[in-house]
Structure formats: structure tokens, C-alpha cells
Amino acid sequence: MSDTDIGFVTFGDSGLHSSELQFGTWRFGRETAEGNLEIGEERAYELLDAYADAGGRYIDTADVYGGGDSERWIGNWLGERDRERYTVASKLYWQIRDGDPNSRGTNRKNIRHRVEASLERLDTDYLDVLYLHRWDEETPTRETMKTLNALVEEGKIHYLGASTYRPNGWRVAKANAIARAEGWEPFTVLQPRYNLVDREIEGEYLEMARNEGLAVCPWSPLGQGFLTGKYDREEGLTGESRASESTSFEESYLTEENFDAHDVLDAVAEEVDASPAQVALAWQLHRDGITAPIVGARTVEQLEENVAAVDIDLTEEQVERLTEAKGGPFAEL
Ligand SMILES: NC(=O)c1ccc[n+]([C@@H]2O[C@H](COP(=O)([O-])OP(=O)(O)OC[C@H]3O[C@@H](n4cnc5c(N)ncnc54)[C@H](OP(=O)(O)O)[C@@H]3O)[C@@H](O)[C@H]2O)c1
Structure with missing residues (x-):
């Protein structure tokens, strides 16, 4: 039995409550360059059990994760539990059939087909949250929002989200303006990349989120593992x-500037007798404007370490030092 008790937070301006730490399943069924699975089926169930045991109730997936296996395994796992106790978010966007441009993006045909396929794999009647995995610049925003609204009215989706790689807040603000003018469902939540060393959403994007009353649920809160203390400035992975088996990981994360920020993380971790991963997550939990980070883990041990972040208290001074660790000061959230 876990000692951790993951609590709930309000989900933007909606009436929904999210777990303060969400669980990400990107790596379920994902093949590494050598053809091994990062997380196989049995391990996936163990991780979901460990998260639920710690009080976690919010599971993040996408239709393309593990070629559909992430949704399938979550569906199997939920089949043994009370579906109503869990919030499940999925996503769509990436092309799924070679040579077929209609199998990509947020056109009406693709959205309708993909949502049905997700519901079938998850073996459920509704998605709590559907994210657009990326912004589709080819489909008119009205077409996308009208289609999504119909799905909400049909009860197949409860809340809408936008997950974008680069901050492009104006697109979300424009889509919400159209939706509100038409009496359609607007976006409720954003899912951007955000962590101690990836800070591109600070400023205009988070200001837009606050203005629109949007929940903000960051991905890669541990910088894909960089912020866990297992990388050394000289030796690399220890x-x-x-x-980290991708070439871009090294370029994006293993930089002098990031290791300088990690030094600050290590110092605070020592002060509060916690691990760097726990402090990196606790920093987000203390940050105004951030709703709930989506944490990943490859092993149950990692997950148990990470979820204990909800019990860590940081002083205002520690939060400020962490905030300014990478080239600060940054804009107020
Ligand atoms: N919307 C999007 O475009 C998007 C993009 C990316 C992710 N996401 C979502 O966000 C979730 C989290 O993303 P992420 O996997 O990049 O998150 P992350 O929490 O930054 O990194 C997770 C990885 O870090 C390592 N790790 C985690 N805890 C550790 C610990 N205590 N000690 C040592 N290593 C540890 C593990 O990898 P190793 O052990 O293999 O190093 C683990 O798989 C995803 O599952 C997905 O749901 C969304």
C-alpha cells in the first residue's frame, strides 16, 4: 500500500477535478531503436496499479502511443475497475495511413474516425478529454471546432484540449473565440512541454492560458529523465x-546551461532531503499557472519516487531559486 496520497485540483475554469499529478503512458508499447519495448504490457499494468494505489486518477494517452497498445492496455486495465473513478485523456493528429492525407490532422473525417477507434481500443463510451495532438494548419479552425462540439454534444467527449509543441497561443485563443461566438464547446486545457529547463511557454502563452481560464498540464516535467540526477556533466548517463536513446535528447538536454540549472536542483533537493526528480515535480506543483504535470516512469520504483513529490514543501525562496536557475528571471506566471 502506498503512503502517498495524490490529491485533486480544479481543472481550469471547468467543473472537473484532475489529479494533481497525472500519469503519462507515452512509453507503453513504444519500441526503442534496438527493437525492445520501453514498457511492455505486464509492466504497464503494474505502473497503472502503482499510480492508482497512490491515489492517482488521471491517465494521459494518445491514439498513436505504442501503435494503439497504450489505449488498449489502459482499456483492459479499466475493464477490471470502476471506469467512472478515472479521467482518461487521449489525443489525435498524426498521420496513420501512408499516402492518405485525410488520415492526418483535424479535418472532420479524421476526427470522427479516430475518436471512434480510440473509444473502441479503450473499451469505453466516452473520453474525458480529447486533445488535438498538434495544430493542423491546413484545416479551417471552424471545421475542427464544429466537429469537436458535435462530439461533445453526442457525449463522446467531455472536455477539449490543445497540445502544441511550440507555443502558439493565438491559435487557441482564436479557436475559443469562434467556439464561444457560436455557442460551441471551447478548449478547457492545454498540454505544452514545460520543465525546469524547457521554459518556452512562460510569458505570452501562459498569460493567454490564464486569460482564457485554461488548465495547463505540462508534458516531460522531468525533461525525459534529465532532471532525475542520472546524467553527469562529464560522464553523461550514469x-x-x-x-534517452534518441539523438535529439543529448542535443536538447545535455548542455552546460542545463547542467548549471541541475546544480541548483541538486542543492535544493539536498536541503529538503528529497531526490532531484521529486523537487523538479514539486517546483511545478508550487508554480502558479500550472495545473498538473503529466509524469512518466519506466519502472514502478521510479513512479513511487515521483509521486512522493506531492508531499514536498518548498519555501518561496527555494521556488524562486529554482525558477531562476536557468537564465532567469522569467516572466511572472
Ligand atoms: N502532447 C505531447 O506532444 C506529449 C509529448 C511527450 C509526452 N507527453 C505526455 O507526457 C507524459 C510524460 O512525458 P515524458 O515521458 O517525457 O515525461 P518525463 O517525466 O519528463 O520523463 C519520463 C522518463 O524519465 C525517466 N524517469 C522518470 N522518473 C525517473 C526517476 N525517478 N529516476 C530516473 N529516471 C526517471 C524514465 O525514463 P528512462 O528510465 O528510460 O530514462 C521515464 O520514462 C507522456 O507519457 C505523455 O503522456 C505528451
């Missing part, structure tokens, strides 16, 4: 990792 522990085990599957997540």
Missing part, C-alpha cells in the same frame, strides 16, 4: 535509461 544509470539506466530507455528514454
Whole structure:
């Protein structure tokens, strides 16, 4: 039995409550460069059990994760539990059939087909949250919002989200303005990348989120494992990792500037007797404007370490030092 008790937070301006730490399943069924699975089926169930045991109730997936296996395994797992107790978010966007441009993006045909396929894999009647995985610049925003609104009215989706790589807040603000003018469902939540060393959403994007009453649920809150203390400035990786087996990881994360920020993280971690991963998550939990980070883990041990972040108290001074660790001061959230 876990000692951790993950609590609930309000989900933007909606009436929904989200777990303060959401669980991400990107790596369920994901093949590494060597053809191994980062997380296989049995491990996936163990991780979901561990998250639920710690009080976690919000599961993040996408239709393309593990070629559909992430949704399938979550569906199997939920089949043994009370579906109503869990909030499940999925996503759509990426092309799924070679040579077929209609199988990509947020056109009406693709959205309708993809939502049905997700519901079938998850073996459920509704998605609590559907995210657009990326912004589709080819489909008119009205077409996308009208289609999504119809799905909300049909009860197949409860809340809408936008997950974008680069901050492009104006697109979301424009889509919400159209939706509100037409009496359609607007976006409720954003899912951007955000962590101690990836800070591009600070400023205009978070200001837009606050203005629109949007929940903000960051992905890669541990910088894909960089912020866990297992990378060394000189030696590189010192522990085990599957997540870092991509070429871009090294370029994005293993930089002098990031290791300088990690030094501050290590110092605070020592002061509060916690691990760097726990403090990196606790920093987000203390940050105004951030609703709930989506944490990932490859092993149950990692997950148990990470969820204990909800019990860590940081002083205002510690939060400020962490905030300014990478080139600060940054804009107020
Ligand atoms: N919307 C989007 O476009 C988008 C993009 C990316 C992710 N996401 C969502 O966000 C979730 C989280 O993303 P992420 O996996 O990048 O998150 P993350 O929490 O930054 O990184 C998770 C990885 O870090 C390592 N790790 C985690 N805890 C650790 C610990 N205590 N000690 C040592 N290593 C640890 C593990 O990889 P190794 O052990 O292999 O190093 C783990 O798989 C995803 O599952 C997905 O749901 C969304």
C-alpha cells in the first residue's frame, strides 16, 4: 500500500477535478531503436496499479502511443475497475495511413474516425478529454471546432484540449473565440512541454492560458529523465535509461546551461532531503499557472519516487531559486 496520497485540483475554469499529478503512458508499447519495448504490457499494468494505489486518477494517452497498445492496455486495465473513478485523456493528429492525407490532422473525417477507434481500443463510451495532438494548419479552425462540439454534444467527449509543441497561443485563443461566438464547446486545457529547463511557454502563452481560464498540464516535467540526477556533466548517463536513446535528447538536454540549472536542483533537493526528480515535480506543483504535470516512469520504483513529490514543501525562496536557475528571471506566471 502506498503512503502517498495524490490529491485533486480544479481543472481550469471547468467543473472537473484532475489529479494533481497525472500519469503519462507515452512509453507503453513504444519500441526503442534496438527493437525492445520501453514498457511492455505486464509492466504497464503494474505502473497503472502503482499510480492508482497512490491515489492517482488521471491517465494521459494518445491514439498513436505504442501503435494503439497504450489505449488498449489502459482499456483492459479499466475493464477490471470502476471506469467512472478515472479521467482518461487521449489525443489525435498524426498521420496513420501512408499516402492518405485525410488520415492526418483535424479535418472532420479524421476526427470522427479516430475518436471512434480510440473509444473502441479503450473499451469505453466516452473520453474525458480529447486533445488535438498538434495544430493542423491546413484545416479551417471552424471545421475542427464544429466537429469537436458535435462530439461533445453526442457525449463522446467531455472536455477539449490543445497540445502544441511550440507555443502558439493565438491559435487557441482564436479557436475559443469562434467556439464561444457560436455557442460551441471551447478548449478547457492545454498540454505544452514545460520543465525546469524547457521554459518556452512562460510569458505570452501562459498569460493567454490564464486569460482564457485554461488548465495547463505540462508534458516531460522531468525533461525525459534529465532532471532525475542520472546524467553527469562529464560522464553523461550514469544509470539506466530507455528514454534517452534518441539523438535529439543529448542535443536538447545535455548542455552546460542545463547542467548549471541541475546544480541548483541538486542543492535544493539536498536541503529538503528529497531526490532531484521529486523537487523538479514539486517546483511545478508550487508554480502558479500550472495545473498538473503529466509524469512518466519506466519502472514502478521510479513512479513511487515521483509521486512522493506531492508531499514536498518548498519555501518561496527555494521556488524562486529554482525558477531562476536557468537564465532567469522569467516572466511572472
Ligand atoms: N502532447 C505531447 O506532444 C506529449 C509529448 C511527450 C509526452 N507527453 C505526455 O507526457 C507524459 C510524460 O512525458 P515524458 O515521458 O517525457 O515525461 P518525463 O517525466 O519528463 O520523463 C519520463 C522518463 O524519465 C525517466 N524517469 C522518470 N522518473 C525517473 C526517476 N525517478 N529516476 C530516473 N529516471 C526517471 C524514465 O525514463 P528512462 O528510465 O528510460 O530514462 C521515464 O520514462 C507522456 O507519457 C505523455 O503522456 C505528451
